[in-house]
Amino acid sequence: MGDPIIQVTDLCKSYGANTVLRSVNLEVRRQEVVVVIGPSGSGKSTLLRCLNLLEVPEQGDIRIEGRSLLDKGVRITEIRAEVGMVFQRFNLFPHMSVLDNITLSPVRVRKLPKEQAAVKAFELLRKVGLEDKANAAPDSLSGGQAQRVAIARALAMEPKIMLFDEPTSALDPEMVGEVLAVMKELAAEGMTMVVVTHEMGFAREVGDRVLFMERGSIVEEGTPQDVFDCPREERTRLFLSKVL
């Protein structure tokens, strides 16, 4: 496993009086798969969304490949182009085809020629098993298919890091597997991933490290074996007893 690619120090975020992140510290190494678990409202999404500045923290620092996201001179769009994100609700663009969903940003942001972007998009669609859906409308896809397209769309920007915010929570149970399979393949290829999920099987199998968050803090972290089989914290034990 490589050098630190994400370094979060003393990260704080609140919405009005509601403190959501309390001095979070986190380091993610290149090619590492970090799984974040924790009860609803513990700040998992907020932490993830700070990593590509969809939320702006009021204190602390986030560095990606050593560059602070909060420096004045930093072009945030450049950072975001390097950090892919997959959302619980897919967020495909409903007014364009699957293919256009995938090529939009490579063409508009990376200034890739259309044909080249399309070739790349077909490659990615093949990878997620949906090459026959290139011209389909997002609305015509099942949840599992939509999420796989969303993953392909993020990958089209050739990100160095992929963030997943409960990518299977909105799916019917029979579709969870197909999405997790794509994520497993991605992890095996060495993608650096931060994954918020309730899929403990996935966490155990693919995760290099598990973080347990509660009330805006990382309460416990370690290998999946450590955290799942012999949690040190009572709060972790309590949470796991409810979800496992």
Next chain:
Amino acid sequence: MDFRFDIVWGYAPLLLKGTGLTVGISFVSIWLGAILGLGIGFGKMSRKSWISWPVSAYVNFFRGTPLIVQALIVHYIVIPPILGTTNAIVAGIVTLSLNSAAYTAEIYRAGIQSIDRGQREAAYSLGMTPGQAMRFVILPQAVKRMIPAFGNEFIVLVKDSAMLAYIAVPELMYWSNAMKGQYLKVVEAYTTAALVYFILTYSLSKLLQFVERRL
């Protein structure tokens, strides 16, 4: 009751010219109002108060005063210092455009804010700038939802343009008034005007329905 078709027939060339002007003024004002409204709409959504405050004042003024008063102010007070003379057609277009912008601004704002915020976040997460997200992701979806409201606004504008007869813009209503004045035939003058306005607005609504179905 005998309807004097011959009077209407005799006035037909002038009514036709007036109708042409009504269509022309409406068409230009719809475009200008829609473009200006986009700017005003973004201004309304701005978090900077030095932008949003004057914009709100603008919207409140145009929504809170009668169109005829606005037309008189533009015609007699605003246009002369700019052009050096009064010009009813220019004043008419300016009034309708400014007035329409106050309403279309609200249509844009409501349309844009109706788009799920996940769409913007997905666009941002893919490296798009706010401008790119707006242009490629938000607006194309929002515009589709705005079409019915725009249709209403355009129809209102066509009907409101009749008011411009009172600053002597020689449009449809102006010539209908002239016809009534010359022959003292109220029924012929105003039913003809009503029929023509109805044909205009009905065609417009059909056109917009067609556009909406195509999108």
